Amino acid sequence: MAKQRVVVGLSGGVDSAVSAYLLKQQGHEVVGIFMKNWEDDDRPAGSGADNSEYCSSNVDFVDAAAVADVLGIEIEHVNFAAEYKDRVFAEFLREYGAGRTPNPDVLCNAEIKFKAFLDHAMRLGAEKIATGHYARVRLAPEADGRFQLLKGLDPAKDQSYFLHRLNQAQLSKTLFPVGELHKTEVRRMAAEIGLPNAKKKDSTGICFIGERPFREFLNRYLSHEPGPMRDEHGRELGRHVGLSFYTLGQRQGLGIGGKNFTGNPAPNPAGSNPAGHLADKASSGTGNGTGSDGLHAPWYVAHKDVATHTLHVVQGHDHPWLLSPWLEAQDLSWVAGHAPAPGRLAAKTRYRQTDAPCTLALHGEAGLRLDFEAAQWAVTPGQSAVLYDGDVCLGGGVIARAATPRLPPAQVPARRRGGSRGKQRDKQKDLQRDQQIDSRLR
Numbered sequence: 001m002a003k004q005r006v007v008v009g010l011s012g013g014v015d016s017a018v019s020a021y022l023l024k025q026q027g028h029e030v031v032g033i034f035m036k037n038w039e040d041d042d043r044p045a046g047s048g049a050d051n052s053e054y055c056s057s058n059v060d061f062v063d064a065a066a067v068a069d070v071l072g073i074e075i076e077h078v079n080f081a082a083e084y085k086d087r088v089f090a091e092f093l094r095e096y097g098a099g100r101t102p103n104p105d106v107l108c109n110a111e112i113k114f115k116a117f118l119d120h121a122m123r124l125g126a127e128k129i130a131t132g133h134y135a136r137v138r139l140a141p142e143a144d145g146r147f148q149l150l151k152g153l154d155p156a157k158d159q160s161y162f163l164h165r166l167n168q169a170q171l172s173k174t175l176f177p178v179g180e181l182h183k184t185e186v187r188r189m190a191a192e193i194g195l196p197n198a199k200k201k202d203s204t205g206i207c208f209i210g211e212r213p214f215r216e217f218l219n220r221y222l223s224h225e226p227g228p229m230r231d232e233h234g235r236e237l238g239r240h241v242g243l244s245f246y247t248l249g250q251r252q253g254l255g256i257g258g259k260n261f262t263g264n265p266a267p268n269p270a271g272s273n274p275a276g277h278l279a280d281k282a283s284s285g286t287g288n289g290t291g292s293d294g295l296h297a298p299w300y301v302a303h304k305d306v307a308t309h310t311l312h313v314v315q316g317h318d319h320p321w322l323l324s325p326w327l328e329a330q331d332l333s334w335v336a337g338h339a340p341a342p343g344r345l346a347a348k349t350r351y352r353q354t355d356a357p358c359t360l361a362l363h364g365e366a367g368l369r370l371d372f373e374a375a376q377w378a379v380t381p382g383q384s385a386v387l388y389d390g391d392v393c394l395g396g397g398v399i400a401r402a403a404t405p406r407l408p409p410a411q412v413p414a415r416r417r418g419g420s421r422g423k424q425r426d427k428q429k430d431l432q433r434d435q436q437i438d439s440r441l442r
Contacts, residue, residue: 001026003027003028004028004128005028005029005125005128006029006031006126006127006130006175007030007031007033007124007129007130008023008032008033008129009117009129009130010034010067010068011034011035012061012063012064012197012200013063013197013200014132014186014187014190014197014198015132015133015186016064016131016132017195018132018181018189019175019176019177019178020032020067020068020071020073020130021071021190023130023175023177024071024072030071031073031124031126032073032075033076033077033078033117033121034057034064034076034077034078035080035117036061036078036079036081037057037081037088038057038081038084039081063197066196066197067195067197070193070194070195078120080112083112083116084108084112087111087112087116088111088112089104091104093221096222097222097244098306099243099244100380100381101248101380101381101383102382103162103384106164106165106384107165109162109163109166110165110333114129114163114166114170114174115170118170118174122173126173128175129175130176131176132177132178133152133163133176134152134179134183135152135163135176135179136149136150136152136153136176137150137171137175137179138150140336146168147168147171147172147335148335148336148392149392150391150393151388151391151393152179153180153181154181154182157182161348164333164393164394164396165333166335167333167337168337171335187199214245215241215253218245224241224244224245225243225309226239226240226241227242227243227308227309227310227311228240228309228310228311229310229311229312229313230311231315232312232319232321232405234407237256237313238254238255238256243309246301246304246311247301247380248301248302248322248380248381249300249301249380251298251299254313297316298315298316300322302314302319302321302405303404303405305407312405312407317377318377320405321405322378323375323403324375324376324377324403325375326369326402327349327369327370327376327385327399327401327403328368328369328401328402329368329370329384329385329396329397329399330366330397331398332397333395333396333397334394334395335393335394336395339365339368339395340387340394342361343359344357344358345359345360345388346358346387346389347386348385349383349384350378350380350383356372356373356374356376357372357373357374358370359371360387367397368385370387375403376402379399381399381400381401383399384396384397385398385399
């Protein structure tokens with residue numbers, strides 16, 4: 001590769017640091033940029049014990065600057081917080097407010113790291129940008145001039161799922177230096193060259209939430225309305241604090257782990273948070289909560305009924321209500337710029353999931369349907385369905401709906417069974433929710 005001016009997104013982590021090192025070793029002119037994407041309640045470096053409780057970009061910038069000093073490259077601190085709040089966080093809140101579970105990392109990559117950051121780098125005279133993602137880019141073997149997005153070589157760290165919305169223009173300007181390496185090699189290399197963050201732990205979770213309890217964070221931005229928590233027979237087991245605070249497949253924090261399948265209190269040796277300590281899949285017996293210890297199998301969120309404001313829960317990891325043989329997705333984005341041909345492919349419906357064989361059917365340009373060979377667990381509206389052909393990431397869309405359980409008829413109020421008044425009320429609620437979100441973002 002010809003020597004180029006490459007702007008690297010230095011996050012303060014070891015992956016981007018080694019990426020910058022590799023590029024410099026290849027003879028490129030390397031410049032670092034630290035992206036500040038969040039400002040609300042960010043803590044200054046060295047501000048005390050509370051520092052570990054939040055995602056402090058100031059601490060990360062100190063680490064990134066130390067890396068730049070060791071490597072002998074320039075680093076610039078750029079604030080993208082306004083763009084992040086407008087393009088990513090506002091959509092994140094709208095989706096949660098509508099009862100879905102969005103993936104802000106996917107949107108952040110498409111809108112900030114490979115749009116706002118890419119544009120800024122080009123203004124600095126960059127020919128390429130680089131990040132520490134575990135993925136790869138190559139020209140298609142068909143020699144049609146198109147770029148392909150490939151999985152990273154380390155299957156445990158592959159991040160192509162989060163990058164599936166990148167387009168040809170973005171990929172043509174992007175390098176992923178550590179995509180050809182395993183994480184253990186990256187750590188070893190960082191230690192050998194004396195990088196100050198060689199042993200820094202990987203970041204987890206959503207950066208603007210950090211280590212705070214998720215419910216506590218959402219409480220600041222979303223209104224919430226408690227409602228009934230019912231089992232598959234329609235029996236009320238408790239009350240939820242608001243549908244926005246739960247996601248499909250959730251097991252922790254339901255507060256009903258001490259109830260057995262008949263609805264009676266069961267012995268609770270686990271203490272005050274029983275849902276987090278009861279038997280997991282390996283000891284839960286059969287999927288419907290019966291078996292050797294079926295009465296005490298854990299409870300899972302299986303369905304969020306926005307119309308009746310009901311949270312439906314089931315007992316047992318493999319309960320039929322948690323398994324979906326198909327899904328439909330919208331808001332499609334294809335790496336090649338066009339959809340693949342319908343037919344047999346593989347898909348992920350969540351990060352770190354094993355590729356699931358499926359059949360793709362397209363609904364025009366607006367949507368798709370995937371039919372799986374084996375039913376998929378806890379397919380969640382708002383998350384991404386990402387398609388693969390071997391190691392090649394083709395793109396995907398946002399899950400709109402999946403096979404849903406047949407809810408107990410008694411739990412569907414007559415006033416919600418149709419009619420213009422119910423629809424009008426739903427529209428008014430949606431409008432009020434969006435207005436509340438906009439006001440809290442100002």
